[in-house]
Amino acid sequence: MDTLNTPQAAVSISRAELVVPQRSFYRHYVLALLTGIYAVNVIDRFVVSIVTEQLKMVFHVSDAWMGVLSGVGFALVYAILGIPIAYVADRKNRRNIVAGSLALFSAATLACGVAARFSQLLIARLVVGIGEAGTSPPSHSMISDLYGPKSRATALGIFSMGPNIGMLTAFVFGGWITGVFGWRATFLTAGVPGILLTLLLLFTVKEPVRGLHDLGYSQSAVAPTVSEVFRFLSRRRSFVHLTVASALWCFVGYGMTQWAAPFLIRVHGLDVKVVGTIVGLFLGIGGGVGALIGGLLGSHLGASHPRYYMLAPMVASLVALPCSLGFYLIHPTPLAVAFFAIPSMTTTFFFANCLAAMQSLVPVRMRAMTSAIYLSAVTIIGLAFGPTTVGLLSDFYRRAWIDTSSIAPEAAQHYAGAEGLRWALVTCSVVSLWAAFHFYLASRSLKKDLVRVYET
Numbered sequence: 136m137d138t139l140n141t142p143q144a145a146v147s148i149s150r151a152e153l154v155v156p157q158r159s160f161y162r163h164y165v166l167a168l169l170t171g172i173y174a175v176n177v178i179d180r181f182v183v184s185i186v187t188e189q190l191k192m193v194f195h196v197s198d199a200w201m202g203v204l205s206g207v208g209f210a211l212v213y214a215i216l217g218i219p220i221a222y223v224a225d226r227k228n229r230r231n232i233v234a235g236s237l238a239l240f241s242a243a244t245l246a247c248g249v250a251a252r253f254s255q256l257l258i259a260r261l262v263v264g265i266g267e268a269g270t271s272p273p274s275h276s277m278i279s280d281l282y283g284p285k286s287r288a289t290a291l292g293i294f295s296m297g298p299n300i301g302m303l304t305a306f307v308f309g310g311w312i313t314g315v316f317g318w319r320a321t322f323l324t325a326g327v328p329g330i331l332l333t334l335l336l337l338f339t340v341k342e343p344v345r346g347l348h349d350l351g352y353s354q355s356a357v358a359p360t361v362s363e364v365f366r367f368l369s370r371r372r373s374f375v376h377l378t379v380a381s382a383l384w385c386f387v388g389y390g391m392t393q394w395a396a397p398f399l400i401r402v403h404g405l406d407v408k409v410v411g412t413i414v415g416l417f418l419g420i421g422g423g424v425g426a427l428i429g430g431l432l433g434s435h436l437g438a439s440h441p442r443y444y445m446l447a448p449m450v451a452s453l454v455a456l457p458c459s460l461g462f463y464l465i466h467p468t469p470l471a472v473a474f475f476a477i478p479s480m481t482t483t484f485f486f487a488n489c490l491a492a493m494q495s496l497v498p499v500r501m502r503a504m505t506s507a508i509y510l511s512a513v514t515i516i517g518l519a520f521g522p523t524t525v526g527l528l529s530d531f532y533r534r535a536w537i538d539t540s541s542i543a544p545e546a547a548q549h550y551a552g553a554e555g556l557r558w559a560l561v562t563c564s565v566v567s568l569w570a571a572f573h574f575y576l577a578s579r580s581l582k583k584d585l586v587r588v589y590e591t
Contacts, residue, residue: 162281165340169274173297175329176267178305179244182325184393185309185411186318194253202526205393210519212264214511221272221507225500229273234336240266241329248322272506279494279502280343292430292487296423303419310411345499364504373581374496377489378512380573383566385517388482390563393522401553403468417479425480430487442578444492448485449574452567455481459564463557528559
């Protein structure tokens with residue numbers, strides 16, 4: 136394939152082409168800014184979770200429709216547009232793509248705050264998905280050009296803390312704002328930071344030089360077509376398995392993330408402000424620690440053998456399952472919340488390792504497209520079907536399976552809703568075993584695929 140680079144290709148980077156300073160402070164600043172943008176991305180994505188119960192009362196919708204609002208409707212738009220946006224990002228200015236996408240989904244989040252009907256809210260959420268599709272793949276590519284292979288997993292691990300910063304903010308501050316001012320104020324507050332970060336990105340960051348740390352890369356290389364990228368990736372067994380594993384793990388993780396707050400409100404009777412603090416601290420701080428540990432372990436263990444990039448998240452997904460079941464099934468609230476700590480940490484444990492391995496598996500001009508293909512699969516299976524499946528199963532169990540004959544009539548509906556959600560989450564959590572199996576399969580072929588980067 137003539138569009139791919141060869142190991143013998145010279146790195147033709149002149150001083151004039153070094154449009155981005157490579158000093159440590161500058162690249163750390165860019166990493167911090169992109170991580171902040173990722174955090175805002177997640178704030179706008181998950182803030183709907185903390186207002187779920189209020190939205191159900193205001194718009195009179197079921198759990199299934201709330202799953203569509205937070206899951207399949209948002210995610211399908213995100214996944215469909217991610218690949219064409221990444222196609223452009225492999226050829227054009229990535230900074231401008233991130234800035235435009237950030238401005239769009241921030242404005243759409245503000246629009247959610249003024250929606251008068253559920254249909255308007257759903258349309259605004261679809262636009263949020265359109266905007267968010269253009270931030271992550273170009274960011275992955277930019278970070279991979281700012282950091283070399285030895286520090287790439289650590290840098291992407293730091294970047295992977297963005298969702299946890301976002302979750303901490305969305306749940307803690309979102310829970311407080313929702314409890315005091317209502318759901319509209321929560322959406323309006325969530326939309327403002329993205330507008331400010333858009334200006335900061337445009338005025339302080341320049342487009343990084345592509346392939347600066349990749350010795351097989353030539354600046355004159357032409358980016359491959361979408362079909363060429365798909366054909367290349369389909370022949371890398373490790374990429375296929377790590378993508379399937381990530382998607383299945385996100386199916387579990389997104390389902391838990393979206394429904395943890397409603398679960399604690401319904402099953403344990405906690406106030407929305409208290410729930411926001413609990414879920415925000417666990418997913419924010421715990422998940423951030425998990426992302427950082429995952430990245431550090433990937434850089435450290437992966438240096439001795441690449442298989443550890445995949446074996447670490449495999450172990451994490453196996454450990455998370457019994458703790459998730461403890462969270463859903465144990466009745467004393469303090470003990471149930473304690474069990475929530477482990478799955479909160481492991482939700483992001485895999486991400487840095489998969490990103491680092493994935494970015495090293497492909498030539499430089501494929502990086503944004505590869506990220507988009509990966510994120511599209513993860514988004515469709517994880518974000519589209521995770522929260523939506525939980526919502527559908529919750530409604531099904533509530534109507535067809537939960538026995539309320541021994542419950543007082545005035546409490547029966549609440550009991551059925553709480554137990555339906557409990558068993559829906561239990562059912563979906565078992566999928567983590569399937570994810571662990573594919574992480575293992577990816578570990579078996581990763582080393583071989585890493586030495587085939589420039590083979591067609």
